[in-house]
Amino acid sequence: MDDDVGDGRAGRFGGRVALVTGAGSGIGAAVARRLAGQGARVFAADVDGTAVAAVAEELPGAYALTMDVADRAQVDRAFAESTAVHGRLDVVVHAAGVDDPVAKEWIAEALLDDRPPEVTARLGDDAWGRVLRVNLDGTFHVLRAALRVMVPRRSGAIVTVGSSSAFDAVTGYPHYAASKAGAHALSQAVAKEAIAFGVRVNTVAPGPTDTGMAARTPAALRRGFADPRVRPYATPEEIAGVALFLASEEAANLVGAVLLANGGRFTV
Structure with a gap:
């Protein structure tokens, strides 16, 4: 275990350890x-071990972890493995989630x-359970x-x-909306508890974002999300920028926040 990771890495997260x-x-x-x-030592975790290994190879000093967030034992093991290396975690960003292509x-x-x-x-128990297990239980x-x-x-x-779908629920997508609304409430409840111990918890709630999940969305549904009055699909990098702000010291007074990042589609 190496508790000192202050190795001169420059940037907003220099010397920090992140999962x-x-x-x-x-x-x-x-x-x-x-x-x-921006200087962090990164543990990159994903259920797809091959994909996450490829991402980790791009990053200096990064480690790849294969982990299904729906599996409690796998999550606990991954956190134990990552903590054993540097003795701590300073930042955790939980971006794992699933949709339902059939719905x-x-x-x-x-x-x-x-x-x-x-x-x-028409929604079966298996489809309902899968989305809730990953998106809510996993959180x-x-x-x-x-x-x-x-x-x-x-x-x-x-x-x-999280997701803007927790506020502006898509018609015919009840399990996804419920899972994300639950994850928002869970994060906010935990935030009120955790801040007493110096730990901040916040949420970014993206609108339509141009990810692999979006690429699998049928064209008719994608057209339904198109609106010339608002910004188009966000890029993953734009949403990552919001997540990094929330994880940084610049957001020191934000606790239990849910920041909408939906390009102006709606406000709450």
């Missing part, structure tokens, strides 16, 4: 790259047929593991990646 979930692609990969570029197809078919989507009555597993590392040191910043 990023969902780092194999999309927002998580963008966060990992930005953290490393998206049902919504797209309804749009093309000019009829209301019928999803909830709990990561928050709990992070606090177990950070609370004894009375220091740390955690950022969870």
Whole structure:
């Protein structure tokens, strides 16, 4: 264990140790790259071991971890492995999440047929459970593991990646909206507890973002998200910029915040 990582790495996160979930692609990969570029020692974690290993290879001093956030034992093991290297974690960004491609197809078919989507009555227990296990249970597993590392040191910043869908629920997408709304409330509840121990928890809630998940969205549904009055799909790098702000000392007075990053599609 090496508790001293002050090796002269320059940048806003110089000398910090960070763990990023969902780092194999999309927002998580963008966060990992930005953290490393700003001086952090990064542990990049993802359920796709091959993808996250490729991301970690790009980053100086980074480690790749294969981890399914829905699996409590895998999360605890990954946090133990990362903590064993430097003795601490200063930043955790939880970007792992899943969508439901089948439900998206049902919504797209309804749009093309000019009829209301019928999803909830067709939604199986497995589809419901998968989205809730990853997006909500996974957030709990990561928050709990992070606090177990950070609370004894009375220091740390955690950022969870939610979704604007928690506020402006997409018709026919109840499980995703519920999972993200639950993750927001969970993060805020934990934030009020954790700040007493010097640990900040905040959330960024993206709108449509040009990730691999978005690329799998049917064209009809993507067109439905298009609106010339607002900014187009965000880039993963833009959302990563918000996440890094929340993780930085510049956001020292933000606790339990949910920052909308939806290009002006709506406000709350």
